[in-house]
Amino acid sequence: xxxxxKKVMEPYWTENFGNPNALYKEGLIARNAVETAREDVAKIxxxxxxxxxxxxxxxxxxxxxxxxxAREAKQNFSRFTLPRGAVGSDASQNFASPPLLIPHIxxxxxxxxxxxxxxxxxxxxxxxxxxGPASGWEVTYLDVxxxxxxxxxxxxxxxxxxxxxxxxxxxxxxxxxxQPIREIAKVIRDFKKKNKSNFPxxxxxxxxxxxxxxxxxxxxxxxxxxxxxxxxxxxxGIGLLYMKNGIKLEPLLYGGEQERKLRPGTENVPAIVxxxxxxxxxxxDREKESARLVKLRNYFISRLLGEIPKTVLNGHPTQxxxxxxxxxxxxxxxxxxVLYLDEAGVACSTGSAxxxxxxxxxxxxxAIGKPHxxxxxxxxxxxxxxxxxxxxxxxxxxxxxxxxxxxxFSPVNIKI
Amino acid sequence: MADVDKWxxxxxxxxxxxxPRGFLLGEPKEGEFDSYGEVGSLACGDIIKVWIKVDEKxxxxxxxxxxxxxxxxxxxxxxxxxxxxxxNNGMKIEEAMNIKPKDIADYLGGLPARKFHCSILADxxxxxxxxxxxxxxxx
Numbered sequence: 001x002x003x004x005x006k007k008v009m010e011p012y013w014t015e016n017f018g019n020p021n022a023l024y025k026e027g028l029i030a031r032n033a034v035e036t037a038r039e040d041v042a043k044i045x046x047x048x049x050x051x052x053x054x055x056x057x058x059x060x061x062x063x064x065x066x067x068x069x070a071r072e073a074k075q076n077f078s079r080f081t082l083p084r085g086a087v088g089s090d091a092s093q094n095f096a097s098p099p100l101l102i103p104h105i106x107x108x109x110x111x112x113x114x115x116x117x118x119x120x121x122x123x124x125x126x127x128x129x130x131x132g133p134a135s136g137w138e139v140t141y142l143d144v145x146x147x148x149x150x151x152x153x154x155x156x157x158x159x160x161x162x163x164x165x166x167x168x169x170x171x172x173x174x175x176x177x178x179q180p181i182r183e184i185a186k187v188i189r190d191f192k193k194k195n196k197s198n199f200p201x202x203x204x205x206x207x208x209x210x211x212x213x214x215x216x217x218x219x220x221x222x223x224x225x226x227x228x229x230x231x232x233x234x235x236x237g238i239g240l241l242y243m244k245n246g247i248k249l250e251p252l253l254y255g256g257e258q259e260r261k262l263r264p265g266t267e268n269v270p271a272i273v274x275x276x277x278x279x280x281x282x283x284x285d286r287e288k289e290s291a292r293l294v295k296l297r298n299y300f301i302s303r304l305l306g307e308i309p310k311t312v313l314n315g316h317p318t319q320x321x322x323x324x325x326x327x328x329x330x331x332x333x334x335x336x337x338v339l340y341l342d343e344a345g346v347a348c349s350t351g352s353a354x355x356x357x358x359x360x361x362x363x364x365x366x367a368i369g370k371p372h373x374x375x376x377x378x379x380x381x382x383x384x385x386x387x388x389x390x391x392x393x394x395x396x397x398x399x400x401x402x403x404x405x406x407x408x409f410s411p412v413n414i415k416i
Numbered sequence: 417m418a419d420v421d422k423w424x425x426x427x428x429x430x431x432x433x434x435x436p437r438g439f440l441l442g443e444p445k446e447g448e449f450d451s452y453g454e455v456g457s458l459a460c461g462d463i464i465k466v467w468i469k470v471d472e473k474x475x476x477x478x479x480x481x482x483x484x485x486x487x488x489x490x491x492x493x494x495x496x497x498x499x500x501x502x503x504n505n506g507m508k509i510e511e512a513m514n515i516k517p518k519d520i521a522d523y524l525g526g527l528p529a530r531k532f533h534c535s536i537l538a539d540x541x542x543x544x545x546x547x548x549x550x551x552x553x554x555x
Contacts, residue, residue, distance in 0.1 A: 333461060333462075333485055333486050333490075334487075335487035335488055336433070336488055339424070339433065339488050340434075343434065361461060371458070372457075372458045372459040372460075373458040376458070376461040408439075408441060409436060409439035409441070409482075409484060410483060410484065410485040411454070411463055411464070411465040411484070411485055412463055412485040414458075
């Protein structure tokens, strides 16, 4: 976490400890801090302060957007169902159940699990129009191509009158590829105009974006956007969901009236203040820091591909976050590389989830059509504010020998 | 307080992983071994291949070598298995066949539960090698 962020949070632990919902002076100070943070955030997003809902992080914001919109729509969806007997002129149909309009969501195969698993949950969630058979939600998981970039034409093809939500991430968290959000927003706008409909809404998980990409919601054309604190040198356990004016959603939690009842519970004042500060810093430094990191990223990629045989880049070479490098190093396995690098003082992640609870290889690497062996050898390096060229030179000093060693006792020899 | 120096696996696993023993460098030479066995797949993320040389009369394992592609515990368990069966100039096949995954895990000072099934493959590869050896002999 950025020291400047820590500093602005400091007074809100013990000094200004009030509950922002209280009427006493300490409470008003806390309320003021929360509302100032909301305005600051709104300004950066080009949104109205009212449209910012603070949550406990990116996962909660994604869940709130998807489940919240879906459950709100579910309440209204049966209205679209035609009354019994009104279907067609065929007599036999008059005795059948009314046709069930199954609400539909479009997302991609390589979303964060917070989005994917929310959608999977909806597929199981019984949806039943009055008198009709029960059915889960229909979800389209779009392909992302070999380079990990969604084609807006695929979104256009998947849209239908039952589509209530499109959720596509701004930048992928594993391979860093940046999605054409504005173009997708235009496709959706055109569809809505043509169909004279308010749906679908467009949500984007933008957790990876602040500090590198434009996050102005008007320019992007999104209706909902997820942001979290920990990815931007802010505190963990805090995030937000931006909601365009007029959007209704069903909350995940029920309780008090905080966050317009959409996220009840006493506000995490220091974290909210910290998130706003982190976002301000990220936004201020965006252009300069991005330009610096793009150079470092390209330098690192060219050295990795040039100096370690049988190494391939995952994701589009340039349409990716300035701080993301993801390569598959064949004939060596990800977890082993990570642990050898850790021993050498380099922290990075694997695309494969061998160190996490799930032993499944990365769904992102699989989504870009790479075989299992590539997914198990996928390595993600993230550059940060403190990363300098000498750090990359250090990695390139130790990594080739680590790979040589692992390949020395590997029985695998993949042809590329 | 959490122990910040703690490694994700036991110190013994780390030692075997960082300094693996008993692996085969490159391809085996003609006649260097009597048979080999291989288990695992690219899909599941671990592959182990082992080679054995057996004394025909005593049925003692004269040489055992391995190669592994996989996570730290897969590499460490192969290395541990090699050490276990080559102690005292090699176990008898009969005895080595009795080594169970739990024995390897115990030898390594314990293994996370979720790693138990997928990464202890050395004993299975060894059993395949022995099977191949027996089949060859019975020809």
